[in-house]
Amino acid sequence: MAECCGSSRPKQAASSCCGGGGKNVLLYACSGGANVAEIADRAARRLMAEGKGTMFCLAGLGADIQGMVQTARDADLNLVLDGCPMDCAKKIFQRHGITNYTQAKVTDLGIEKVKGVRATDEQVAAAADAARAAIAKALMA
Amino acid sequence: MKRIQVLGPGCPKCARLAEVAEAAAKAAGVEYTLEKVTDINRITGFGVMMTPALVIDGEVKTVGKVPSAEEIKAMLA
Numbered sequence A: 001m002a003e004c005c006g007s008s009r010p011k012q013a014a015s016s017c018c019g020g021g022g023k024n025v026l027l028y029a030c031s032g033g034a035n036v037a038e039i040a041d042r043a044a045r046r047l048m049a050e051g052k053g054t055m056f057c058l059a060g061l062g063a064d065i066q067g068m069v070q071t072a073r074d075a076d077l078n079l080v081l082d083g084c085p086m087d088c089a090k091k092i093f094q095r096h097g098i099t100n101y102t103q104a105k106v107t108d109l110g111i112e113k114v115k116g117v118r119a120t121d122e123q124v125a126a127a128a129d130a131a132r133a134a135i136a137k138a139l140m141a
Numbered sequence B: 001m002k003r004i005q006v007l008g009p010g011c012p013k014c015a016r017l018a019e020v021a022e023a024a025a026k027a028a029g030v031e032y033t034l035e036k037v038t039d040i041n042r043i044t045g046f047g048v049m050m051t052p053a054l055v056i057d058g059e060v061k062t063v064g065k066v067p068s069a070e071e072i073k074a075m076l077a
Ligand code: SF4
Pocket: A030, A031, A032, A033, A034, A036, A037, A082, A083, A084, A085, A086, A087, A088, A089
């Protein structure tokens, strides 16, 4: 059995590889140094663990890795999870002219960006909820 | 000479992409080489995680889908 069709890779990747009917949803978190960026990162990882999508490296897009840019372009949907109104992840998508994304933002949930503070489980759960809702809405559109 | 690479560990969709790419190259009348890249480390080295993917002359053209022969012909032009 080919590796992608086995169980060694995430469900999302396997379904795209084997022509399964699932949508290719990619998850990009800003994953910066702030507490809200940590929340974005952990929420994206939670969604990946739930099988809602495959987390992919935002830094690769920022670094203009051509195959990574094309991967985002060809996804059915990219979830862009930013920590704050700086919108770093969204701006990277915009710079590449990639339009098939939907954004969720941690500070929109009333969570403050604070230096030297760690994310709490409750905040991660709230961001994951917002991200799930954004994905569902975008896939319905 | 066009260098066509099909990235994928060998599932049916990967094989289909290789067939379509070869047919497109023949129809376009271009000289080409076709390589099936099945090694997962080489595949991820292209920045590709969803397969199959099509690479022409080192540039990743499509990811996670099988384009039509017409689309691939345009990429080979
Ligand atoms: S969006 Fe805000 S939290 Fe995220 S990396 Fe940019 S500045 Fe940091």
